[in-house]
Amino acid sequence: MKVFAFRSIHTQFMTATTLLIVGLVGSIVWVWANTESNLYRQQQQSQAKSLVKLSAYALGNELSEENWGQIRVDLDLLMRENQDFLYILVSDARKKNQILASSPSDFQNQYIPDIVPVEVTNAALKSRHSHAVETFVLRDIKFLGHVRAKRGERFIEVSSDIKLVSGETIGTLRIGMSSQQINRAVVYAINQAVLVGFVGLAVSLVCAYILAKRLSDPVQRLQVSAARIAAGDLQHRAEINLSDEIGDLAKSFNEMSAALQASFSKLHKTLESFERFVPDKFLAVIAPEGIENIQVGVSATRTMTILFCDIRNYSSMAEQMTPFETFSFLNDFLECMGWPIEKSGGFIDKYIGDAIMALFDDEATDCALRAAILMQGTLSLFNEERIEKGLPAIAVGIGIHRGEVVMGTVGFNSRIDSTVVGDVVNLASRVEGLTKQYDCQILVTESVVNSLYHPESFSLRLVDKSVKVKGKEEAIAIYEPSYKHLKV
Structure with a gap:
């Protein structure tokens, strides 16, 4: 300034x-x-x-x-x-x-x-x-x-x-x-004195200017350095090599800059880690003024596509593995399922044991269907590696539904969590459960089919035009999609 x-x-x-x-x-x-x-x-x-x-x-x-x-x-x-x-x-x-x-x-x-x-x-x-x-x-x-x-x-x-x-x-x-x-x-003496005085004044002013410049330049450079750091250049350091008090001030300033850089780097890593727990799109809703201002009860209504993925017969598989093997298996599985969701533009809301709940906030449902098909494709590759290691193959069911939900924070002051609430979430989970009943890998509701931009890109088979799910009075139609040209 x-x-x-x-x-x-x-x-x-x-x-x-x-x-x-x-x-x-x-x-x-x-x-x-x-x-x-x-x-x-x-x-x-x-x-x-x-x-x-x-x-x-x-x-x-x-x-x-x-x-x-x-x-x-x-x-x-x-x-x-x-x-x-x-x-x-x-x-x-x-x-x-x-x-x-x-x-x-x-x-x-x-x-x-x-x-x-x-x-x-x-x-x-x-x-x-x-x-x-x-x-x-x-x-x-x-x-x-x-x-x-x-x-x-x-x-x-x-x-x-x-x-x-x-x-x-x-x-x-x-x-x-x-x-x-x-x-x-x-008069001659006065003139001589004035002349000497002017010479002395000129020399003194030059010396004063040099001294003032020597004193003010480092301060101005510190000011520029402070402005650069305030603008976000935390790697900048003040290059002032003096042995006086200004040099000590510059040294302290650089130490402060290094401490700020370390603190900011730590904070940045903390934010990156936090974003792994809470996706960016969630943060835009629950923390519009920054995560430091997150409060309980902040919410917003959205029309979203909900995807549920669950491993079939997981309980019997877990009984045959040690806790460490179960932990390692889940991490490998979730990594395998996670990247197709991220690649298709969705984000994972939460892990519920072996189940995955993912959200897509696009105006259409094409990305959600594409993610589900990619997930089944990557699962095939995942199973090939397991079979080579002498491990059993696994199967998953994926259910997708679209509708209006409430995104926000729940809990109390010392423990806050982000979540999505609504009947749409429950219905998507019930549809995923129907994949076992109808022996399908993927099932989607009619609301998903009606929201496709390019339905011709998918091969949709009507599985049941009127099925009742637990907790719902009204029957719904369910479809099984496929995408023959999609490569993993």
Whole structure:
């Protein structure tokens, strides 16, 4: 039976594994990108602090001599050489931190530049060491006609005291450095992390697919095997040679299949044996829902032909034989009589000592007459073998009658038997008894003759047109049939 794709083990495993891998790879990429970003920022700030510190040291003599022209030239040169510099400010602590040199020159003679928040300026002027802070631009910054930063752009300002050789602080150097290089490095790091993540995800998904297939394929093969066994192929075995739990499951499955096959084989043999006791045509009536549902009192009405066969003088024969010889003789005799009945389409209802009761449910009685004639023919061959062994020949009488009977089960819960009930059965038995009186091998009633499809195939001799049998008020006609062209 097909199921939704999402319910398959393979799909569930792949879905769970994919979500796990995506979450894991996503976490790794995020941590990697965040770490790289912080690392780049720390490196740039460290480098910027070193640069500002060296520059402040170099400006110490110029500032002490108030060589403002040279300082401005040096600042412009630094701005040209470093595209990431947004501005450079030099304030003089001796003149209330007035900016006396800057690049761009817009900020000269200001005390608090209008490009950064006031708190950034205060922090830079109060610091006595190299100081770095991330902030944003309050307005556009241009240098030599080119925009170095736009309003609102994030950047880093690094500041350092300008000291004399004696250690006296005489000013402050402030450099604004663009974060674009950091951003580019961070984007590159993120791209690298994402690329590695995608590669890792692809490799992981391939591995997960292989693993899921390795896990689901045996299960699917077990499912196919179970379906084949359910369809009746009990000889099928799951060919899964693994050393894990699935292999153990397949081994247990095959052991179960072998046990089912053995049980089914035993059950099949039991059914075959049961059918020897109860013919198929009986089972169709008494057990329409299966023999496991047989109940007492199940019955059906049928119009059938009843054949009785009995050994003449059996009692005197049995007295001269041991029980074992009698048992062996009966089996040989019943086998001899059984196959003509089966070959002609009839079935044996029961054995009554040495007597045989057979039924024919054809619409015509031709098969029953043919069976009776064949039985007498096979009996002749049977007697020839007995005479060769020095044993006496035997004779049988066969009586046949046709009419309506009831087929069904009788008994009680612990002992049930199948049987045919009706006056037709008794009459067929009485007709068989008349074979001794009229010295005939086969006698049939008028109802049998009237039901023949091909009466011309038989030579029918009227034995008695009006004979009364025991237990019957109405007289019946009886005939003796023969079939000269029938070969055994």
